[in-house]
Amino acid sequence: MSLDTADALAFDHTVSTMATTMRVLGHPGDLDVRRAHAVGVLADPQATLDLLTAADLADPDRAVDPDMDPAICVAEDVAHATANPFRHPGRAGGVVRELRITDRDLLDDRHGVAVSPKLGPILLGRLRTWLLNAGTITINPVVDLDPRAHPPVDEHDPPARMAAMVRHRDPTCVYPACTRPSVHADLDHIDAYVPLDQGGPPGQTRPANLAPLCRRHHRAKTFGHFTYRRLPDSTYEWTLPTGRTITTHPPTPRPEPPSPPAPRGHHRRT
Known part of the structure; x- marks a missing residue:
């Protein structure tokens, strides 16, 4: 982030104060580790306040016994808590x-x-x-990736579970070489949606007719004469305005783990 110099110095001072307090409270990390932890704590205003309240722990003129000060007990929990x-x-x-x-x-x-x-x-x-x-x-509940579990609907926007299923199926925008996560993408009707009152057929919103497109490529498809279709093998064939076709392949699935070895003294039947 870009800060005014005075604000940057004040921020650095606060992080340093929190990191020093963590060390006094028994945090085992070195300075860089404690400063990184302090920045994470700043995301929680109450935890930050608890830690800064104990910032004078090393002050020899402190009137309260740190072992009996409840604020110190809370600060110790903050100092040793892991990110979650x-x-x-x-x-x-x-x-x-x-x-x-x-x-x-x-x-x-x-x-x-x-x-x-x-x-x-x-x-x-x-x-x-x-x-x-x-x-x-x-x-x-888990998202069922079987398209048969998500019957077609006549509305333009898919139900939440259908939308989640499509985004699970295609984790990125399906335009060639685009890597934008589908969780942030629009769900596009591959064959443009036509409202029923304008003559459109029923069941246009279904998994087979939906695909995630980032906003840029969604606009390219809508206004730039790009077309595409989903093939039976889960690939997408795009036709560019020039007439050239490009195929987008689905992500490579994670390999199955190896089978555990058979117990000694037993033979596996085939």
């Missing part, structure tokens, strides 16, 4: 995180990995720690 993306102070309804995880991942205590479009791969051990400290947790 499931906590967001002040946000009504909490924070929603999308995680892609299979039953195989959940059963693997050592190497299981969940994937989040925003956070990337997450080890299950770390995820468990976050969830244990997240307070109230609401788990939404």
